[in-house]
Structure formats: C-alpha cells, structure tokens
Amino acid sequence: MSPAEEEKSLPLPERWPRASKFALSACAAAVAELVTFPLDLTKTRLQVQGEAAVHRNGAATSQAVPYRGMVRTAAGIVQEEGLRKLWQGATPAVYRHIVYSGVRMVAYEHLRDSVLGRDEDESFPFWKAVVGGMSAGAIGQFFASPTDLVKVQMQMEGKRKLEGKPLRFRGVHHAFMKILSEGGIRGLWAGWVPNVQRAALVNMGDLTTYDSVKHFLLLNTPLEDNSVTHSIASCCSGLVAAVLGTPADVVKTRVMNQPRDKQGRGLLYKSSMDCLIQTVQGEGFMSLYKGFLPTWMRM
DSSP: OOHHHHHHHSOHHHHSHHHHHHHHHHHHHHHHHHHHHHHHHHHHHHHHTTOHHHHHTTOSOSSOOOOOOHHHHHHHHHHHHOGGGGGTTHHHHHHHHHHHHHHHHHHHHHIIIIIIOOOTTSOOOHHHHHHHHHHHHHHHHHHHHHHHHHHHHHHTHHHHHHTTOOOSOSSHHHHHHHHHHHHHHHHTTTTHHHHHHHHHHHHHHHHHHHHHHHHHHHHHSSOOSSHHHHHHHHHHHHHHHHHHHHHHHHHHHHHHHSOBOTTSOBSSOSSHHHHHHHHHHHHOGGGGGTTHHHHHHHO
16 A cells, blocks of 8 residues: 555544544534623623723713623523624624634643754653644734624614614624724734733633642542542632633723724723723722622633
8 A cells, every 4th residue: 555545544633633632622613602702792792791981981971871790681682682682792602712822832732842842851840841833822812812702792782772873784794894994904803912911811820820729629639630629620720710810811802892982093092091091090909800799600
C-alpha cells in the first residue's frame, strides 16, 4: 500500500487532527452556548441597569427601570417580551464561540509547541500553561470581538422596544453591515480592549484555580479523583474567573452598547478607562460586579 493510500485509510481525526479538534470543540461550544444563553442575556441586561452615564447625558426614558436581581430580570424578560426573547442574540453568540474556540485552540498549540516550548522530558510546565492559556484566550477573543459586539447589541433590542426606541437591526447580517457602514472596520472592534482583558483574566483564573483546588482536595481531604472533586474544583475556578473577569465584562458591555454618532463614535464613553471611571464614580465600585451571579453560573 502506498503512503497516499495508507493515509486515506486512516480515520478522519487522525488524518486531520486539528480540523477534527476544531469541529468538535466548536460543536460542543455551540451546544453549551445555546443551553446557557438565557443566563448570558440576563447578565447583559443586569450590567446596563442603572447606568449613570445614560442618566447624566439625558438619554434615559422617563420610566427608568429599577435595579432587579437575576431571577426578577429573567422573569421580567419572559413576561414583558416573551420566552423566545431569552435567546435573542444567540446566533452571533454561536458565531463568536466558533471563532473564539478555533483561534484559541490553534494559538495555544502554536504557543505550546513553537514559542514557549516543552521541557526536555516533554512535559509542559504549569506557568507556561497559564501564559499560553492567557495569551491564546486574548488572541481568540480579539478575533471574535465583532461577533461579541453584535451579540451585545442584539441582546438589548428587546429593552429598546419596551422603552419606545426604534430597533437598530433586522437580523445578524444587517447588524454587521450597519456597524460596518457607520464605523468602518474599526467600528466592528469597539470595546475590544476590555473584551481581550476579560478573556485573559478568565483564562488565568480558570487555569490556576482548577488544578490548585483539585490537588488540595486530593491531598488534604478523603475525596478521590472523581466527578465530585472535579465539580468542586470547577465551581471554585469559575468563582475566581468571575471575580477577575466581571469588571472588564461590565465595561465591555457598556462600551459596546452605548449609542453612537454617524461616524460610529461613542456618545457616552471616550474609552474603556473613561467607562470604568464614570461607572465607579456614578454608581460605586460594586457596580462593576453587576451580573456577577449569572456570570459565575455560566462558568
């Protein structure tokens, strides 16, 4: 049998390992995104409630919505907009996961094999895994940022309708084209700085905490290496990731959702830092943790 014929006889995952990994990770991420998307929508709505910059600039409606918790916000969406609206913006969210998962996987493998390198015994040190994970997450999030922008803005369409404001988009394709026509290529990357920061911080918290908690439990408790141990470690790593990443996520959501002029420039915030300062000054430090609970639950 010739080498070409031998290669054709191999199973698909062995012939195209990276492509197979990408397809499987994208499918898994898409399913997970659809199942947990109502939590993401609720988180986004919570993060813009009581936005001080909106009231300061006179853009708020006369019927300002008081701050509501996660359950009341989700129930309010169902009562006021309908059950299906809990999945508004799910399509760009799936696009985002496909781009993010694929780029992150390829970037991580390249960093591991070609940039950071393994040790002589073929092991990959923990600190290199953290650096590689943070870097790969940041790179993946940068490329996926336009889909995140569309997702956030589509998630807010139901709220705009209730406030009597005109809807901005007719669908996902129209959203991309409208943002591109108003702000150019640069407009599609509005809010990319806190978006990338969030991805790096979440990856760092997740990677460092999971292994640390798992090893601690195995060494200091009667627990064995089973699903219970993995679940506790996952809850702890998700908590740390949410603590680290939520402030950047709040800033990202507000920058992405702010109204813009005809040139695509933000009318409320000049930059991510300006948004951070205005949020803390106008609403207090804890406003940076709006939407924390659904964020943790998703992780």
